[in-house]
Amino acid sequence: MHHLSSFRDFRLWRFAPVGVLVLFAVSAIYLSAILLRDQRDIGRSFQFDVTSVTSQALVKSLRLQVALTELEMSAGRGDPTEAQLRYDILVSQVRTLQSGYTTRLFANNPALLPPEKAFFSAVEAAGLLMPSIQQPGVPARIIGLLRPMDGPLFNLAALAYSVESNLATTSEQRLGRDHWRLTGLLAALVAYGVLLVGLLFRRNRLLSKAHVTLREFADSLRQKGDELTVANHAVRVANAELSVRNAHFHAALENMSQGLCMVDADQRLIVCNRPFVTMFHLEPATAVPGTALGALAFTPALRDEHLRLSEQRRPAAFVYEPAGERALAVSHRPLPDGGWVATYEDVTERRRTEARIAYIAHHDELTGLPNRTQYRQRIEEVLALPRGSDEKLSVLLLDLDHFKEVNDSLGHSAGDALLEVVARRLRACTRAADLVARLGGDEFVVIPEYTHSAREASRLAERIVQAIGEPYEIDSKRVLVSVSIGIAVEPAAGASAELLLKYADMALYQAKANGRATWCFYEPEMDQKVQMRRAMSADLADALRLGQLEVHYQPVIDLARRRVAGFEALLRWRHPERGLVPPMQFIPLAEETGLITVIGEWVLRQACLEATTWPDHVRIAVNLSPRQFHGSNVALMVEAVLDQTGLDPGRLELEITESLLLQDGDDVLAALRELRALGVGVVLDDFGTGYASLSYLRKFPFTKLKIDQTFVRGMELRDDCIIIIDAVAAMARRLGMMVTAEGIETEEQLAIVRDAGCNLGQGYLFGRPAPSMEATRLIARNLDQDAEPQLAG
Amino acid sequence: MLLPVIGRRAMLGCAASLAFAQIAGALPALLRKPAGKPILTVSGKISQTNDGGVARFDAPLLESLGTASFITSTPWYDHPVQFEGVRLDRIMQAVDAKGETVRATALDDYASELPVSDFAKFGTLLALKVGGQYVSVKDKGPCFIIYPFDRFPELANSKYYSRSVWQVATIDVF
Numbered sequence: 007m008h009h010l011s012s013f014r015d016f017r018l019w020r021f022a023p024v025g026v027l028v029l030f031a032v033s034a035i036y037l038s039a040i041l042l043r044d045q046r047d048i049g050r051s052f053q054f055d056v057t058s059v060t061s062q063a064l065v066k067s068l069r070l071q072v073a074l075t076e077l078e079m080s081a082g083r084g085d086p087t088e089a090q091l092r093y094d095i096l097v098s099q100v101r102t103l104q105s106g107y108t109t110r111l112f113a114n115n116p117a118l119l120p121p122e123k124a125f126f127s128a129v130e131a132a133g134l135l136m137p138s139i140q141q142p143g144v145p146a147r148i149i150g151l152l153r154p155m156d157g158p159l160f161n162l163a164a165l166a167y168s169v170e171s172n173l174a175t176t177s178e179q180r181l182g183r184d185h186w187r188l189t190g191l192l193a194a195l196v197a198y199g200v201l202l203v204g205l206l207f208r209r210n211r212l213l214s215k216a217h218v219t220l221r222e223f224a225d226s227l228r229q230k231g232d233e234l235t236v237a238n239h240a241v242r243v244a245n246a247e248l249s250v251r252n253a254h255f256h257a258a259l260e261n262m263s264q265g266l267c268m269v270d271a272d273q274r275l276i277v278c279n280r281p282f283v284t285m286f287h288l289e290p291a292t293a294v295p296g297t298a299l300g301a302l303a304f305t306p307a308l309r310d311e312h313l314r315l316s317e318q319r320r321p322a323a324f325v326y327e328p329a330g331e332r333a334l335a336v337s338h339r340p341l342p343d344g345g346w347v348a349t350y351e352d353v354t355e356r357r358r359t360e361a362r363i364a365y366i367a368h369h370d371e372l373t374g375l376p377n378r379t380q381y382r383q384r385i386e387e388v389l390a391l392p393r394g395s396d397e398k399l400s401v402l403l404l405d406l407d408h409f410k411e412v413n414d415s416l417g418h419s420a421g422d423a424l425l426e427v428v429a430r431r432l433r434a435c436t437r438a439a440d441l442v443a444r445l446g447g448d449e450f451v452v453i454p455e456y457t458h459s460a461r462e463a464s465r466l467a468e469r470i471v472q473a474i475g476e477p478y479e480i481d482s483k484r485v486l487v488s489v490s491i492g493i494a495v496e497p498a499a500g501a502s503a504e505l506l507l508k509y510a511d512m513a514l515y516q517a518k519a520n521g522r523a524t525w526c527f528y529e530p531e532m533d534q535k536v537q538m539r540r541a542m543s544a545d546l547a548d549a550l551r552l553g554q555l556e557v558h559y560q561p562v563i564d565l566a567r568r569r570v571a572g573f574e575a576l577l578r579w580r581h582p583e584r585g586l587v588p589p590m591q592f593i594p595l596a597e598e599t600g601l602i603t604v605i606g607e608w609v610l611r612q613a614c615l616e617a618t619t620w621p622d623h624v625r626i627a628v629n630l631s632p633r634q635f636h637g638s639n640v641a642l643m644v645e646a647v648l649d650q651t652g653l654d655p656g657r658l659e660l661e662i663t664e665s666l667l668l669q670d671g672d673d674v675l676a677a678l679r680e681l682r683a684l685g686v687g688v689v690l691d692d693f694g695t696g697y698a699s700l701s702y703l704r705k706f707p708f709t710k711l712k713i714d715q716t717f718v719r720g721m722e723l724r725d726d727c728i729i730i731i732d733a734v735a736a737m738a739r740r741l742g743m744m745v746t747a748e749g750i751e752t753e754e755q756l757a758i759v760r761d762a763g764c765n766l767g768q769g770y771l772f773g774r775p776a777p778s779m780e781a782t783r784l785i786a787r788n789l790d791q792d793a794e795p796q797l798a799g
Numbered sequence: 800m801l802l803p804v805i806g807r808r809a810m811l812g813c814a815a816s817l818a819f820a821q822i823a824g825a826l827p828a829l830l831r832k833p834a835g836k837p838i839l840t841v842s843g844k845i846s847q848t849n850d851g852g853v854a855r856f857d858a859p860l861l862e863s864l865g866t867a868s869f870i871t872s873t874p875w876y877d878h879p880v881q882f883e884g885v886r887l888d889r890i891m892q893a894v895d896a897k898g899e900t901v902r903a904t905a906l907d908d909y910a911s912e913l914p915v916s917d918f919a920k921f922g923t924l925l926a927l928k929v930g931g932q933y934v935s936v937k938d939k940g941p942c943f944i945i946y947p948f949d950r951f952p953e954l955a956n957s958k959y960y961s962r963s964v965w966q967v968a969t970i971d972v973f
Binding site: 055062065066069091094095097098099101102105 | 875876877907935937938965966
């Protein structure tokens, strides 16, 4: 703004001088006009010397008078030429007086007139006389006319002189005034000049200020220019980068696997990429920016969805899966300006894979039945549904019996094939809505849609047991399996899936215990049982540590010599509260829990230690549970114990039952061979009660057989027992094995078995299992008896 | 007009000399005496005389030198009047004046000095007629030195007015 005001001043100052100049010009012109006039006037006034003319008139009059006097004195003889000449000259002077300026002068001074007039008339009168001047007296007369005029003429001259000097003074004054005016004008001009110079300086200053401002402005402009250049350059660089980036984006856009389409607020296409065009089978030529979405051959359903989302300005991600077409994963995102951008990915394969994975996750691969995860979900789903009071949920937990044997004897592929058939038969027994799932291994579960009564459930179980029990043909072989079923029916209300499963499991356990190939309902007592078992399990775990376990020894008698041949070590548990817990209760528990391994080793050690205190001929027999053969190397353990105790391996016998032989035949064989290699005896216990015993005699290196007590007890009632015992004893002898008869309680029994050929006997007749002290006593008695060759009863 | 072939050059020569004589004007070998009563006497540094070292002129003699005239306004007449007479520079030529200044003396003994250079410069006239009429002594005659005031405004001042001698009797060249 400052610049602007000074600029305005500038203009003002520019025009003022011009105005002043005009003023001066005008006044100069005026003054010069005045001067000119004055000069003219003055010049004119001085061009004619009135004084001179008037005084000349006197002079000429006097000279005429002189000439006339001379003529008069010559008395008619003189030359009139001179007088005539003088008169003519006077006349001319008079005429001069009468003309022009002089008359004006006289007009202006009326006082001059009368003498003038008188003079003129005198001259005129003289003129009349002039022709006769040669006559005497005439010249005197003329003189007489003229002489009176002398005085007035003189006065006239003087008057004229004063007038003229006044005029001169006036003129002088006028000149003076004009001079002053001129001086004034000059001074004013000088002042004006000074002013102009001042103005010039001011103007210069303003100019230089303006110049400075301009220069600053120019500098700043230049700076801006430089900045602009830099910015320009930066912009160009940025542009180049942008182009590069654009190219990158374009490449990225075109090369991405997803289709992309960006639309503005008016539903016009901003950009789309090639996959998009391909995906929707659009004409490339139509899919150009600016095209309205509606104009494209874009799936209407999708377009509508996009429009809807766009109106609501909601982002969304969904899968568009029209039947029979490719599935697209669509991601819709609104843009700040009102448009939206969407990406489309062909997820058909992924969907299929996901479906497959889900299927696999929920179904058993082999049988195609739903698997564990699904059945849990199903239970919970059904539990959550509102149901009528008679629409109960029941869970049938199925376990194939002896499946492992099939697997072992016929191979895994046969086992799988069997499972498939089992699954089919299960499905055949059940309704479509019933869930049949394979939990894994040989475990299945059936959950009927609704169970209205326990009887309904048991009927179903019966059907299943029968169906599964039917023979199978696998690999052209005839296979038989059976199934155990545990049934848990939902109690009155609000049972959890966990609980039902637990109950079914308990029921299954019972069914197995009941002999298999049967079904069993859960009963509340089972729970109790389970609780008890669990409690006992816990106690058992502590038993060893707390020293509640004891090893008792039952004598084994040499039947021939009727003396102690050895002892069988039996485990007893003395619980502070339970008292002496029956082995039948805790040993299976120990085997189930795996405690048997630790306990068994402990028993072995105790027995071996004890045996070291006995005479050499007294052997010690320790039971091995099949469980002990799992995982750990039994031979190593036995060897370690023998080393630790220092017992001669030949004195140790390890008793196993047939159930061991049912598992993992080759591994067991190898373990037994290792044991034999140690020098330890291997005894087959409970012989005759198992499954295909004779073949085992071929396979395994037994040193002794123990005939089960059932045969011995049954001897008195049944003949076949004796026959069997005979046969077994004979066989064993022929095979080089010893035979022990178990359960001898009477002398008769003793006699029979001895006659049958059994080497050794064991039973209450000889002694019950008792702590080590008793064993020691018995041995001592034996030794005494040796000294006396008779047996004390 | 047929000119004799031979005589052309001769004719041209004659014509030339005649013209020259004409142009040269009155440069007669002699200045003849005035017939009537002389009205002007020129004396001083002159070589062409007709009366014992001076040149006397009467009106016809003067006029034979060639007349000129102009109209001018003057302080002595109310209106511009025509002055007719002989240019002074012609008179100076006629008398072969050698001086630079002349003194013009009037019948009433008024005298004024004039530079000879004025005559050619301004064409100063020795007027014999005023307003077409010969002037008598009564009318500032018989001769009147007059400058062409109107034609040369710088003459309109007393310097030249005082040089404009009337009733001229003698002109002395020095």
